[in-house]
Amino acid sequence: MAQALLRYNDERRWLRRAPERIGHLFPRLIDQAEYHRRLRTLAPQMFAAAMWLARAIPTRHEQLRLVDGTPVPCGASRTQM
Template identity: 40%
Template sequence: MNTRPGRPTRLTDAELICLALAQVLLNRPSETAWLRYARKHLTGMFPYLPQQSGWNKRPRAAGPLIARLIRSLAETTPTNSEHLRLIDPTPVECARSRPTVKRSDLAGEAGYGYCASHSRYFWGMRLYLVTTAEGMPIMWWLANPT
């Protein structure tokens, strides 16, 4: 990435990637808030931090480099073992009205649950999907959401 003519950058690509990763892992989506946090807590590790306009440009310009790093990590991280599995539950709504709930054949299996992503309650079941880190489904099951 540092193949452009002109002054050498004061923030190396490695430092840039570390800071961008820390911004994501520390859940700091605002660039202004992130730079304020980094200046307060990370100046010992990163003596030079760009201004907001510079920070805005550098990670975007480093997109291909970051994508290459992510691809390399994904290829070299062993996930075919039993050590890493991801579980993702999703609601399966079976009924909405009270009369439908009362006459349903699923009355013994289904129940009421809350779906935070939709900010609402539902009556039905939860579908749990177990996958590898690559997204390959391993198993699934339906369960009462309570």
């Protein structure tokens, strides 16, 4: 949540900056390797939660739609010559 609120859309940058931004709030912050290990471990539960939300929210007949707000960089690709 703090990552999104502080507008860090890159996990590497966030994990590098987290100790100085929120380190005073937590006795220990995890490093990048531990972050990815936990993320891989939780992937099935995160997928199940997303699927439950998709099934539980009837978006076909509603005016309100649930969308993912993940920022995606655009125009970052380079063409090779």
